[in-house]
Amino acid sequence: MSAKHNDIQQNRVIDGLKAIGQGMATVFSHYFRPPITLEYPEVMPDLSTRFHGRLCLLSKSDGTDLCVGCQACARVCPCTDLIQIEMHRDVNKKPVIDMFTIDMGRCIFCGNCTEVCPVDCIKMLPDFELADYSREALVLDKKDLTLSGEDSDHWRLVHGMEPLVQ
Ligand code: SF4
Numbered sequence: 001m002s003a004k005h006n007d008i009q010q011n012r013v014i015d016g017l018k019a020i021g022q023g024m025a026t027v028f029s030h031y032f033r034p035p036i037t038l039e040y041p042e043v044m045p046d047l048s049t050r051f052h053g054r055l056c057l058l059s060k061s062d063g064t065d066l067c068v069g070c071q072a073c074a075r076v077c078p079c080t081d082l083i084q085i086e087m088h089r090d091v092n093k094k095p096v097i098d099m100f101t102i103d104m105g106r107c108i109f110c111g112n113c114t115e116v117c118p119v120d121c122i123k124m125l126p127d128f129e130l131a132d133y134s135r136e137a138l139v140l141d142k143k144d145l146t147l148s149g150e151d152s153d154h155w156r157l158v159h160g161m162e163p164l165v166q
């Protein structure tokens with residue numbers, strides 16, 4: 001075996017040992033750091049109030065509908081027919097929402113609908129636990145979506161808005 005071949009072998013061994021040393025250094029540099037993962041679902045993450053999670057409809061403080069059925073949210077949504085709304089006007093010309101559905105299974109959580117709503121009705125919750133057993137179950141209706149007056153006031157308060165809406 002030539003001296004040159006021996007040198008090459010020696011260099012390979014040294015490079016290998018260096019790589020192992022670097023790997024071990026990385027392991028030890030992380031070993032004493034506190035964990036950044038959580039033992040979900042036992043431990044839930046503390047999510048930002050701006051988290052883009054499940055959509056909801058806020059109510060007025062007395063629990064009645066805040067939505068005026070303008071369809072702006074449905075029009076701005078990039079996913080065709082994802083938001084479906086049916087409404088009529090009562091004898092006093094007030095809007096009555098007959099149907100409001102959102103297919104959360106197709107939602108891309110872009111937030112467009114929440115930004116365009118003229119009455120700050122459609123909003124997002126810090127709720128990411130949306131898994132279900134069928135696609136149909138991901139289509140939320142008005143009842144699923146609507147928060148009570150009290151919960152709506154709380155949402156507004158947490159987000160720095162005037163909580164009471166008449
Ligand atoms: S968050 Fe985006 S994709 Fe989801 S319903 Fe609103 S506009 Fe549509």
Ligand code: SF4
Nearest residue numbers: 067068070071073117
């Ligand atoms: S934009 Fe707001 S008020 Fe208009 S239909 Fe959607 S949720 Fe209702």
